[in-house]
Amino acid sequence: NEEMIRRSEKLSVVGQLAAGVAHEIRNPLTSLKGFLQLMKADTENNEARYKDKEYIEIMLAELNRINFIVSEFMVLSKPQELHVQNKNVVLLLKEVLAILDTQAILKNIRLLTEIQGNLPTISCEPNQIKQVFINILKNAMEAMNAGGEITIAVTQCEERYICIDVTDQGPGIPEDRLKKIGEPFYTTKEKGTGLGLMVSNKIIQNHKGTISYESEIGKGTTVKIKLPIMQ
Numbered sequence: 001n002e003e004m005i006r007r008s009e010k011l012s013v014v015g016q017l018a019a020g021v022a023h024e025i026r027n028p029l030t031s032l033k034g035f036l037q038l039m040k041a042d043t044e045n046n047e048a049r050y051k052d053k054e055y056i057e058i059m060l061a062e063l064n065r066i067n068f069i070v071s072e073f074m075v076l077s078k079p080q081e082l083h084v085q086n087k088n089v090v091l092l093l094k095e096v097l098a099i100l101d102t103q104a105i106l107k108n109i110r111l112l113t114e115i116q117g118n119l120p121t122i123s124c125e126p127n128q129i130k131q132v133f134i135n136i137l138k139n140a141m142e143a144m145n146a147g148g149e150i151t152i153a154v155t156q157c158e159e160r161y162i163c164i165d166v167t168d169q170g171p172g173i174p175e176d177r178l179k180k181i182g183e184p185f186y187t188t189k190e191k192g193t194g195l196g197l198m199v200s201n202k203i204i205q206n207h208k209g210t211i212s213y214e215s216e217i218g219k220g221t222t223v224k225i226k227l228p229i230m231q
C-alpha cells in the first residue's frame with residue numbers, strides 16, 4: 001500500500017512537471033517572437049535586406065509551430081477539471097494527428113486513417129481522449145524504427161459503440177509481456193515511463209469504454225478502443 005501511495009504521488013508530480021515545463025518554454029518563446037518581429041520591421045522597405053526578411057519570416061513561422069505544440073501539451077497536462085462534451089472522436093483524432101505529423105515524417109511513418117462517414121458523437125472529456133490517442137500513437141511510432149504504416153480505423157460497432165483500432169507494423173509484443181501492459185511503470189524502453197497505457201486504460205474506463213491489445217510477433221500490434229455512444 002505504501003508502494004501504491006508512492007506511485008500515485010510520483011504520477012501527480014509528473015503531470016505537474018509537464019505543465020510547468022510547457023509553461024516555462026512559453027515565456028522565452030514570446031520574447032524571441034517579439035524581437036524577431038522588431039527585426040522584421042527593420043527590414044521592411046529595405047531592398048538590400050530582402051534575404052534577411054525571408055529568413056526572419058521562416059523563423060517566425062517555426063516559432064508559431066513550436067508555440068502551437070507547446071500550448072497543445074499545456075492543455076493536455078492541465079489538472080483534471082472534467083468538462084464533459086459531446087464530440088465527434090474523429091475531430092479529436094485529427095487534432096492529435098496534426099501534432100504528431102512532423103514526428104511521423106521524421107521516422108518515415110505514414111499515418112493512415114479509415115474513417116466511417118456520419119459517426120455519432122460521444123460524451124467525453126476531449127482532452128483526455130486526445131491524451132489516449134497521443135499515448136497510443138506514440139507507442140506505435142516508437143515501435144516502428146524501420147518506418148512503415150500505422151492505420152487508424154474508426155467505425156460504429158455493435159450499434160452503440162465507436163470503435164477505434166490502431167494497428168502498427170512494429171515487432172509485436174510477446175504473450176507473457178502482453179499481460180503486463182498497462183501496469184504502472186512497466187516499460188521496456190530505456191527512456192520510457194511506463195505510464196502511458198496505465199493512464200490510457202484509466203481514461204477509457206472512466207468513459208465506460210474498453211481497451212484491449214492484440215499482437216502478433218513479427219507482424220505488429222493492434223490497440224482496440226471501444227467507447228459508448230451517448231443515448
Ligand code: ADP
Pocket residue numbers: 135139140143168170171172173181182186187188189191192193194195196197198221
Ligand atoms: P512507455 O511507452 O513509456 O514504455 P507505455 O505504458 O506507453 O509506457 O507502454 C508500456 C510498454 O508496452 C512499452 O514499454 C512497450 O514495451 C509496450 N508497448 C506498448 N505499445 C506497444 C506497441 N505498439 N508495440 C510494441 N510494444 C508496445
Ligand code: MG
Pocket residue numbers: 135138139196197
Ligand atoms: Mg508510451
